[in-house]
Each structure stands twice: as structure tokens, then as C-alpha cells.
Amino acid sequence: MIAIYILWLRQLKRFIRKKASIVGAIGQPIIFLLAIGFGLNPIFSKAGGGNYIQFLAPGIIVMTVLFTSIFTGLEIIWDKQFGFLKETFVAPVKRIDILIGKTLGGATVAMIQGFLVFLITLIAGFRPENIWSLPLAFLFLLLVAILSSALGAAIAARLEDMQGFPLIFNFMVQPLFFLSGAIFPLKNLTPILDFITKINPFSYAVDGLRYSFGGLSVFPIGVSLSVLVVSIVIIFGVGVYQFSKVQM
Amino acid sequence: MEIIEIKNITKKFKDFAAVDNISLTVKKGDVFAFLGPNGAGKTTTIKMLTTLLKPTKGEIFLDSHNVAENPHETRKSFGIVFQDPSLDNELTAYENMQFHAALYGLKKDVYQNRIIDLLKLVELYDRRDSFVKFFSGGMKRRLEIARGLLHHPKVLFLDEPTIGLDPQTRNLIWNYINNLNKAEDVTIFFTTHHMEEVERIAKTVAIIDHGKILIVGTIDEVIRKAGAKTLEDAFIKLTGEEIRDEKANIGLSQMKINQKLNR
Numbered sequence: 001m002i003a004i005y006i007l008w009l010r011q012l013k014r015f016i017r018k019k020a021s022i023v024g025a026i027g028q029p030i031i032f033l034l035a036i037g038f039g040l041n042p043i044f045s046k047a048g049g050g051n052y053i054q055f056l057a058p059g060i061i062v063m064t065v066l067f068t069s070i071f072t073g074l075e076i077i078w079d080k081q082f083g084f085l086k087e088t089f090v091a092p093v094k095r096i097d098i099l100i101g102k103t104l105g106g107a108t109v110a111m112i113q114g115f116l117v118f119l120i121t122l123i124a125g126f127r128p129e130n131i132w133s134l135p136l137a138f139l140f141l142l143l144v145a146i147l148s149s150a151l152g153a154a155i156a157a158r159l160e161d162m163q164g165f166p167l168i169f170n171f172m173v174q175p176l177f178f179l180s181g182a183i184f185p186l187k188n189l190t191p192i193l194d195f196i197t198k199i200n201p202f203s204y205a206v207d208g209l210r211y212s213f214g215g216l217s218v219f220p221i222g223v224s225l226s227v228l229v230v231s232i233v234i235i236f237g238v239g240v241y242q243f244s245k246v247q248m
Numbered sequence: 249m250e251i252i253e254i255k256n257i258t259k260k261f262k263d264f265a266a267v268d269n270i271s272l273t274v275k276k277g278d279v280f281a282f283l284g285p286n287g288a289g290k291t292t293t294i295k296m297l298t299t300l301l302k303p304t305k306g307e308i309f310l311d312s313h314n315v316a317e318n319p320h321e322t323r324k325s326f327g328i329v330f331q332d333p334s335l336d337n338e339l340t341a342y343e344n345m346q347f348h349a350a351l352y353g354l355k356k357d358v359y360q361n362r363i364i365d366l367l368k369l370v371e372l373y374d375r376r377d378s379f380v381k382f383f384s385g386g387m388k389r390r391l392e393i394a395r396g397l398l399h400h401p402k403v404l405f406l407d408e409p410t411i412g413l414d415p416q417t418r419n420l421i422w423n424y425i426n427n428l429n430k431a432e433d434v435t436i437f438f439t440t441h442h443m444e445e446v447e448r449i450a451k452t453v454a455i456i457d458h459g460k461i462l463i464v465g466t467i468d469e470v471i472r473k474a475g476a477k478t479l480e481d482a483f484i485k486l487t488g489e490e491i492r493d494e495k496a497n498i499g500l501s502q503m504k505i506n507q508k509l510n511r
Contacts, residue, residue, distance in 0.1 A: 006351065010343075010347060014336075017338060018338075083333050084334055090298050090328055092321075
């Protein structure tokens with residue numbers, strides 16, 4: 001337990017000490033809100049979709065949590081290159097505990113970022129319909145954070161350096177976000193897009209968060225929660241396997 | 249009593265055998281110098297001893313634990329100072345020590361005092377709250393050695409611990425390691441390219457080259473068997489005068505460059 005705690009604490013300390021990256025990480029959501037949110041708002045309203053900021057805000061919050069968690073998970077590559085991972089891996093700590101510590105650390109950091117962006121969306125005019133639904137929203141975000149953080153760690157475990165990073169970012173992280181229904185409604189889509197969005201677990205995260213905030217949703221809440229929990233179990237299993245195969 | 253038993257281990261990277269069927273034993277309380285030119289297989293052997301790499305063939309016992317089958321128990325028995333730095337630069341010296349202590353399951357009331365003692369010993373106590381990124385190479389090394397000792401290991405592995413250090417720091421480190429071996433009976437397993445360091449503290453010497461053990465014995469035995477005058481002579485006689493590549497597993501492009509340079 002203490003090993004998990006110290007791994008979590010290290011992640012948190014590193015985050016708090018990098019003030020520039022905290023500010024940097026909220027830059028992208030702000031641009032999305034301004035450019036896409038306000039830019040497409042008139043046309044979205046005219047098409048009968050209602051207020052676009054209201055629709056987009058949950059998607060932007062999920063984006064923040066997804067990106068931050070995956071990057072924190074991918075930091076394991078840095079640990080490898082700077083030799084610090086060896087220090088962790090020769091210690092008498094179970095591989096699963098290392099993964100749990102890393103995942104929870106990354107998830108906590110992402111939750112803080114997500115909360116900051118939530119406040120920004122409020123400034124931009126986003127209004128959750130019901131204050132009592134916030135705990136449910138929080139739960140969804142936590143599941144997103146854990147899922148993405150474990151995903152980042154599982155990928156990073158077998159990568160040697162950051163050269164594969166653009167590949168991961170452009171062919172996995174970006175599609176996970178853009179094809180999740182974060183920026184467009186999951187209705188009347190072409191069959192192929194419909195299929196892709198339905199197998200993307202983050203679609204259920206965005207939808208669930210939108211439901212929690214009182215917006216329109218496509219999937220039943222129970223389905224969304226189950227998909228996320230099952231995804232976490234699968235990715236975590238993959239992560240544990242990957243960690244057990246690491247050789248240095 | 250043998251604290252390390254290596255039985256016929258081989259480590260292959262694709263077709264290249266970095267370690268080729270070696271067997272060795274190290275007695276408890278020994279100061280064992282593991283010598284060899286660059287790329288001889290020293291670091292690969294240490295990585296297998298410390299659970300970071302799995303041998304392709306063979307078995308290793310460390311403190312009577314089978315290293316491959318029971319890595320978790322094995323890890324409690326040793327401490328290691330790696331060849332390359334392995335500190336978190338974004339944490340302070342104290343925090344790096346604290347992280348280590350927690351990973352090894354030490355209780356706060358135990359580790360607090362021990363960290364202070366060790367930091368005083370390696371003369372970093374005044375810098376305990378500085379970030380490691382501001383440390384010099386020598387300071388980082390000293391911190392890593394202090395960290396390796398934090399959990400009272402039975403065996404301490406040191407992979408070229410004095411690389412890039414000034415004579416003052418080297419002196420401090422070897423004095424300390426020597427005392428540690430005498431006072432606490434910690435078995436020391438180290439590699440170095442400085443033969444005077446070996447002559448100063450080693451009780452047993454092994455020379456490895458091309459993944460094979462060439463000779464094992466006391467310093468006198470090695471010198472006598474090689475028919476040399478000094479340990480350095482014996483080393484060169486046994487391993488040849490040819491210059492080696494920095495690393496055995498370097499990339500193909502680097503190998504081509506080296507071939508051109510060697511021409």
C-alpha cells in the first residue's frame with residue numbers, strides 16, 4: 001500500500017512543480033471552446049441542436065482528462081530513458097502495484113486539470129442543469145481518467161523512446177477523442193462512423209457525462225458505466241501483462 | 249557460504265550471446281570485482297542478477313532465492329548502484345531517498361533517521377532539499393550509493409560506481425564501501441575499469457570477456473596465473489590489446505561508423 005501511495009505522491013509532486021505545463025494543458029481546451037464552440041454555435045442552433053457550448057462542454061472536459069491521463073501514463077517512457085524506471089523495477093514491489101500507483105497518480109493529475117477546465121467552461125457560459133448530478137459527473141470523469149491513464153501506461157511499458165509518440169497521438173489519442181461524439185451528436189451518422197463511435201469506450205464517457213450534466217444522451221446510463229468499467233478491467237489486464245514482460 | 253550462485257547462464261540478444269554459459273559463486277562477505285573490457289557482458293550479468301533481465305538459459309541463486317522464479321523475494325536482498333543515473337531529477341535528494349524507502353516498505357520512524365545518517369555520510373545532508381537536477385555528477389553518484397544502502401541489503405551491486413568522479417569522491421566512496429563490508433558484512437559485487445580500485449579493496453577477482461569467464465581468484469592468483477607483474481598487465485594479457493566498442497548491443501549504423509574508424 002505504501003508503495004502505491006509513494007508512486008501516486010511522486011506523480012502529484014511532479015505535476016504541481018511544473019506550473020508551465022498546467023497552464024499549457026488548459027490552452028488546448030480553451031481554443032476548442034473558443035474556435036469550435038463559439039464558431040459552430042450559430043449553425044448548430046439553427047440546425048435545431050440547441051446551444052452548442054452546452055453540448056460541447058462535457059466533450060471538452062473529457063478531452064482534457066483523456067489527454068492529460070494518457071500523457072502522464074506515457075511519462076513512463078521518460079522514466080525509462082532517465083533510468084528511474086530501473087530503480088522502481090528492482091524494488092520488491094509487485095508489478096501490479098506499480099501500475100496501480102502510476103494509474104492513480106495520472107488519474108489524480110488529470111482530474112485536477114479536468115476540474116480547471118470545467119471551471120473555464122462555466123465562464124464560457126456552460127450551465128449544468130442540476131447541481132445534484134455533479135457526483136455522477138465526477139464518477140464518469142474518474143473512470144475516464146483511470147481508463148486513459150492505464151492505457152498510457154500499458155502502451156509506454158513496451159516503448160523504448162518518444163519516437164513512437166506522434167504515431168500514438170495522431171492514430172490513437174486523437175481518434176479516441178474526435179470519434180467519441182465529443183464534438184458532434186451521435187445521431188444520423190453514416191454506418192461506418194456509427195460503428196466506430198459505438199466501439200469507442202470514450203463515446204460512452206462523453207455521453208454519460210452529458211447525461212450527468214442534464215444534457216441529451218444516446219446511451220442508457222447503466223450501459224455507459226458498464227462499458228467504462230469493463231474497458232478499465234481489460235486495459236488494466238493488458239497493462240499488468242505488459243509490465244510483467246518489461247526487460248531492461 | 250555462497251550468497252550468489254550463477255549456474256551456466258546464457259543471455260542471447262537474437263543470435264548474439266552477450267553472456268555465454270558462465271558459472272560463478274560469490275561467498276558471503278566477499279568483495280568481488282567483476283572485470284572486463286567494454287561490452288564483455290558485465291552489465292548484462294548484473295542485470296540478470298538483479299531481476300531486470302531474464303537469462304536465456306541457466307539459473308541464478310541470490311541469498312538462496314531463485315532469481316528467475318522468485319524475483320520478488322530476491323529484490324529484498326540486494327541494493328544496486330546502476331552504471332547510468334537512475335534518480336528522479338524533479339525530486340529533492342531527500343525525496344529520492346524517501347521514495348526508495350517507501351518502495352522497500354520501511355516505516356517512517358525507521359527511514360527518517362537512516363536517511364539523515366546516510367546523507368551525512370555521503371556529505372549531502374546540507375543539500376537534502378535541493379532538486380537533484382541541480383546536482384553535479386559526483387553528487388548524484390553519492391546520492392545513489394546512499395540510496396542503495398538505505399534498506400540494509402545483503403548484497404550491494406555497484407556497476408562502475410566511480411565513473412567520472414574526482415579522486416576525492418572516489419576515495420570517500422571506496423572507504424565507505426570497505427567499512428560497510430567489514431562492519432556490516434555486506435557482500436560487495438562491483439565492476440570498474442580502475443585496477444588500483446580493485447587492488448585496494450577486492451578480495452576476489454573475476455575477468456569476463458566475450459561473455460565468458462576467463463579467470464577467477466584472488467588478486468595474487470590472477471596475476472600469477474596470467475604470468476604478469478601487475479593486475480593491469482594480467483588484465484591486458486588475458487583480454488588482449490584490441491580496443492572494444494562502447495556497447496555490445498549498439499545499433500547497426502554506429503557499428504558501421506566504428507568499422508570505418510577502425511580501418
